[in-house]
Amino acid sequence: MKKRWRTILLVLIALVVLCSFVHPFGNVKAVRSDAALLQGAEVPPAVMSTVQRSCIDCHSEQTKWPWYSHVAPMSWLVESDVSEGRKNWNMSHWNEMTADERQDKLSGIATMVHNRKMPLPQYLFIHRNAKLSDADVDLLYQWARTERKRMKASDTQAASGPSCLRRP
Numbered sequence: 001m002k003k004r005w006r007t008i009l010l011v012l013i014a015l016v017v018l019c020s021f022v023h024p025f026g027n028v029k030a031v032r033s034d035a036a037l038l039q040g041a042e043v044p045p046a047v048m049s050t051v052q053r054s055c056i057d058c059h060s061e062q063t064k065w066p067w068y069s070h071v072a073p074m075s076w077l078v079e080s081d082v083s084e085g086r087k088n089w090n091m092s093h094w095n096e097m098t099a100d101e102r103q104d105k106l107s108g109i110a111t112m113v114h115n116r117k118m119p120l121p122q123y124l125f126i127h128r129n130a131k132l133s134d135a136d137v138d139l140l141y142q143w144a145r146t147e148r149k150r151m152k153a154s155d156t157q158a159a160s161g162p163s164c165l166r167r168p
């Protein structure tokens with residue numbers, strides 16, 4: 001009887017180890033970049049430190065991978081969130097998006113934080129310090145709106161040519 005339990009345990013351990021090498025959502029851990037976040041955007045230091053605290057793990061290629069993110073089946077849940085997160089908004093590639101895409105994303109950020117949809121609840125359950133206070137929500141919300149307005153203003157300026165040639 002004892003021997004049978006030991007066999008079951010060994011098989012389980014072998015399964016976990018083997019499954020940890022399987023990446024159903026792509027090998028997101030292999031993608032890393034030291035590129036500055038949100039390149040090209042005007043980001044006050046307080047905003048940068050807030051997104052670094054609360055958003056960076058899923059929305060950039062500077063993810064910190066905790067030990068359990070290497071062990072199946074947890075690894076699959078974490079990799080799925082990071083893969084989806086990066087697809088939706090990747091701060092490591094901000095400057096590669098078109099101006100329209102960036103403005104859309106800024107609206108998305110404002111909505112997501114305002115409605116408290118981000119960071120995801122399963123992430124907050126473990127990363128307590130990533131929780132946004134009311135002041136943090138306001139900070140990110142106002143920043144996303146201001147940055148969007150700034151982009152829009154510089155867009156119209158660029159479209160209408162140098163100011164000396166513009167009609168009054």
Ligand code: HEC
Binds near residue numbers: 059081105107109110
């Ligand atoms: C645990 C991972 C995780 C964290 C942390 C996280 N997100 Fe997300 N985010 C996702 C996933 C997954 C999606 C795509 C699925 C969805 O929309 O729920 C997403 C989608 C988004 C989108 C796209 C929606 C759109 O309209 O374009 C925005 C914007 C966003 N997140 C902002 C944030 C902000 C801001 C933070 C930090 C305050 C944050 N997220 C933290 C995982 C995360």
